[in-house]
Amino acid sequence: MSLGRRRALALFSGGLDSILACRVLMEQGVEVVALRFITPFFDGDVAGAADYSATMQAKYGIHVQVLDVSRDYINMLRAPQHGFGRHFNPCIDCKIFMLRQARALMPEFQASFLATGEVLGQRPMSQRRDTLHLIERESGCAGILLRPLSARLLPPTKPELTGLVDRERLYRLAGRGRKEQQALAEHFNIVDYPAPAGGCLLADVNLALRFRRLSPGIFGVVRDNGGDSLVDDFRLLLLGRHFEPLPGLWFILGRDQKDNERLLALREPGDWLLHMVDRPGPVALLRRGERVMPNLLAENGLDMAGLEARLAGLVLRYGKKVAGQPASGLVRIERGGPSRVSREEVFAPLADELVQDLVV
Ligand code: SF4
Missing domain, CATH: 3.40.50.620 (HUPs)
Incomplete structure (x- = not known):
């Protein structure tokens, strides 16, 4: 046999x-x-x-x-x-x-x-x-x-x-x-x-907190047909620093050159991209914010200029310091979505207390 x-x-x-x-x-x-x-x-x-x-x-x-x-x-x-x-x-x-x-x-x-x-x-x-x-x-x-x-x-x-x-x-x-x-x-x-x-x-204590907080939103937005986007979103969760500038908005800052390159590679057409212009700093990505932004701004009593200042302020907070302190600087904001508007403006860094409230 x-x-x-x-x-x-x-x-x-x-x-x-x-x-x-x-x-x-x-x-x-x-x-x-x-x-x-x-x-x-x-x-x-x-x-x-x-x-x-x-x-x-x-x-x-x-x-x-x-x-x-x-x-x-x-x-x-x-x-x-x-x-x-x-x-x-x-x-x-x-x-x-x-x-x-x-x-x-x-x-x-x-x-x-x-x-x-x-x-x-x-x-x-x-x-x-x-x-x-x-x-x-x-x-x-x-x-x-x-x-x-x-x-x-x-x-x-x-x-x-x-x-x-x-x-x-x-x-x-x-x-x-x-x-x-x-x-x-x-x-x-x-x-x-x-x-x-x-x-x-998945067994890492700090990453677990981040996954728990952000994954319901990710799973909610990227439905069954979004398989590859979903994989990319989880790749994003594994790099850089993460913030919720408004509840439900997901903002990621690169920690180093490698993170910055990964963020650029993972950018989707609807994402916003921010970076410092006049001195080195992180690349930052606002993930899929356009969809939810109008409602979110109204709910949180913030206008678009206020949101941009908050995002740019986070970028400057982690950018190259001046005389040992976070300092104002020129930030380029490239909006995603159909308009793809880009602009550059001088913003102020966000204060540490505010940063702590937004960190994920
Ligand atoms: S530790 Fe991670 S890889 Fe191992 S069984 Fe659990 S979830 Fe799976």
């Missing part, structure tokens, strides 16, 4: 556990294709994909495929069924999402099962026994998902039951300790691997 193809698709974060999970299977002669899913929140960008795969192959002997899933991932972020963790991290839905993606790729890669580097009890929420089962069930992966590092503490999966994988050569790791993983790394002669934790910006 044929046992089926001994090929697995593994979720690969680049952390030690995912490296070990792949190697444990490879040691048994299983072919492993490691999938590294990337989004704006973790694992960088597609541009470096070829280099990354080559490095993983050279360092760990693992064949890694990099796949950008940003669009679908951000749509999941609108309303994760199992909610968020301590910050903006929807860990359970995130894992379900990734497993669904991997399961959908099984025919293309002619894989007969999936694997992850999850360790029972290692993370309080997403790696409890009941959560592991829930993730497996809701992703449609019951029976085909093998966790090689904890497999012998979990019910046997199809690849074990059919003899594709020898259960006796899998592991019974559990809990938060790292000693056994380190010993296993030594066994495989893996010396150079990333430190555990970190890496996911």
